[in-house]
Amino acid sequence: MPRRPIDNAIDIPAQLCDDLQLDPAIQPSAPLAEQWDDPTAVFLTGATGFLGAYLVQELMARTGATVYYLSRQATPQEATDRLVQQLRGYQVWQDEFLARLVPVLGDLAQPRLGLSESDFAELAGRVQVLYHNGSWVNNVHDYARLKPTNVNGTHELVRLAALRQTKPLHFISSMAIFFSAAHPPTTPIGEDAVPGYSHTLRSGYTLSKWVADHLMQAAQERGLPVAIYRPVRVGGHSQTGVSKVGQDGSFDLLNALIKGSVELGLYPELDVEIPLVPVDYVSSSVVHLASQQNSWGKAFHLVNRRPMHWAELYDLLCRSGYRLEKISYGEWLRAVKRRAASLPPRSSFAVLHLLLTTPNNLQVQRPPFVTEQIEECLSGSGIVCPPLDGALMGRYLSYFQQIGYLPPISPKQS
Numbered sequence: 001m002p003r004r005p006i007d008n009a010i011d012i013p014a015q016l017c018d019d020l021q022l023d024p025a026i027q028p029s030a031p032l033a034e035q036w037d038d039p040t041a042v043f044l045t046g047a048t049g050f051l052g053a054y055l056v057q058e059l060m061a062r063t064g065a066t067v068y069y070l071s072r073q074a075t076p077q078e079a080t081d082r083l084v085q086q087l088r089g090y091q092v093w094q095d096e097f098l099a100r101l102v103p104v105l106g107d108l109a110q111p112r113l114g115l116s117e118s119d120f121a122e123l124a125g126r127v128q129v130l131y132h133n134g135s136w137v138n139n140v141h142d143y144a145r146l147k148p149t150n151v152n153g154t155h156e157l158v159r160l161a162a163l164r165q166t167k168p169l170h171f172i173s174s175m176a177i178f179f180s181a182a183h184p185p186t187t188p189i190g191e192d193a194v195p196g197y198s199h200t201l202r203s204g205y206t207l208s209k210w211v212a213d214h215l216m217q218a219a220q221e222r223g224l225p226v227a228i229y230r231p232v233r234v235g236g237h238s239q240t241g242v243s244k245v246g247q248d249g250s251f252d253l254l255n256a257l258i259k260g261s262v263e264l265g266l267y268p269e270l271d272v273e274i275p276l277v278p279v280d281y282v283s284s285s286v287v288h289l290a291s292q293q294n295s296w297g298k299a300f301h302l303v304n305r306r307p308m309h310w311a312e313l314y315d316l317l318c319r320s321g322y323r324l325e326k327i328s329y330g331e332w333l334r335a336v337k338r339r340a341a342s343l344p345p346r347s348s349f350a351v352l353h354l355l356l357t358t359p360n361n362l363q364v365q366r367p368p369f370v371t372e373q374i375e376e377c378l379s380g381s382g383i384v385c386p387p388l389d390g391a392l393m394g395r396y397l398s399y400f401q402q403i404g405y406l407p408p409i410s411p412k413q414s
């Protein structure tokens with residue numbers, strides 16, 4: 001069935017229109033990869049990232065496949081070292097994984113992922129399923145800077161999916177592509193909705209994910225077996241609390257905001273909800289849904305039916321023993337700026353201030369998201385998104401204290 005047109009397509013700048021075109025040479029003419037449903041070899045991008053680490057863990061646990069992973073490191077040894085270091089940091093590493101992990105040295109931003117024509121074709125013939133999770137997650141850079149990695153890289157994954165054997169392709173998109181004037185906050189968004197265009201798409205990063213998502217929809221329309229997964233903010237592990245807290249330069253705005261508030265002793269008053277899904281809910285859903293042919297041609301919304309209100313987080317922090325004075329968001333932002341000015345230029349306060357003063361989704365009004373399709377496809381699997389309640393947020397706060405990201409509660413404070 002042909003795709004419905006993009007709302008407000010008339011407003012799309014010419015350059016973006018070009019980027020939305022999938023190479024006509026990419027066709028699903030090759031036979032379907034044998035054993036795609038019980039693969040011996042899969043390809044994963046972004047294995048060293050936060051979600052990627054948990055996808056590796058999930059692929060190790062739920063499949064018998066060898067995981068070929070894209071790495072920007074210069075040598076196989078450096079690739080292995082980085083992966084092991086990252087997975088250890090996220091507390092998922094097991095030595096047994098090593099025998100089933102094979103680095104593919106390359107770069108999403110390069111044609112054919114930086115591989116020679118023969119290596120690209122060899123990879124295409126070897127792996128039976130593709131997981132495209134890698135992305136330059138950066139809310140500061142503009143679209144032009146992020147496009148080679150986030151858009152062109154996605155195009156190359158679609159090319160790989162169609163080469164030599166047709167391979168199911170599982171793409172991690174983002175719910176943020178709907179956070180714009182194209183989707184009023186009152187209109188529910190179904191999983192078959194076409195993400196509309198608006199110049200209010202919030203950042204170069206969101207725009208790059210919006211284009212990449214459309215490329216994947218174009219691949220679906222062309223007949224390739226593609227599934228799209230759109231999570232909201234990906235938060236820490238639901239059991240261990242392990243979270244993305246700036247290891248390796250990565251930065252999570254919500255976690256940084258909690259840390260900044262505690263360190264300032266000041267809490268910004270906001271009338272917003274925190275719509276977070278635990279990373280293990282995302283990784284287990286993706287790997288489970290990837291085993292079903294029913295997922296092809298679909299998009300899935302990974303959202304939390306029970307988000308936490310900003311005021312609830314304040315109560316929880318206070319109950320945990322932190323002394324926080326509530327102030328207006330404007331005053332709080334000025335306090336962050338003052339603290340940043342008193343510290344070295346690359347301090348966490350400086351980064352926090354930069355992220356808060358560039359487009360972000362902190363205060364965005366989110367439309368309600370329909371999740372019928374994912375619920376139906378996950379039914380019977382036992383995989384459900386846990387509510388973001390005091391118990392779960394408490395696990396995140398404990399982890400932050402355990403690793404020294406948040407200061408311990410001093411006896412004076414408690």
Ligand SMILES: NC(=O)c1ccc[n+]([C@@H]2O[C@H](COP(=O)([O-])OP(=O)(O)OC[C@H]3O[C@@H](n4cnc5c(N)ncnc54)[C@H](OP(=O)(O)O)[C@@H]3O)[C@@H](O)[C@H]2O)c1
Nearest residue numbers: 046047048049050051107108109133134135137174233234
């Ligand atoms: N985190 C969220 O809240 C959230 C929400 C919605 C959707 N998502 C999506 O979920 C996916 C994972 O996000 P994340 O938070 O786990 O990201 P992350 O921690 O920043 O990890 C990004 C990964 O992409 C890799 N990468 C970046 N540029 C690359 C390039 N040019 N070539 C090859 N690999 C490259 C990184 O590899 P290196 O080790 O080389 O840096 C890293 O493994 C992304 O697609 C993101 O858009 C995330």
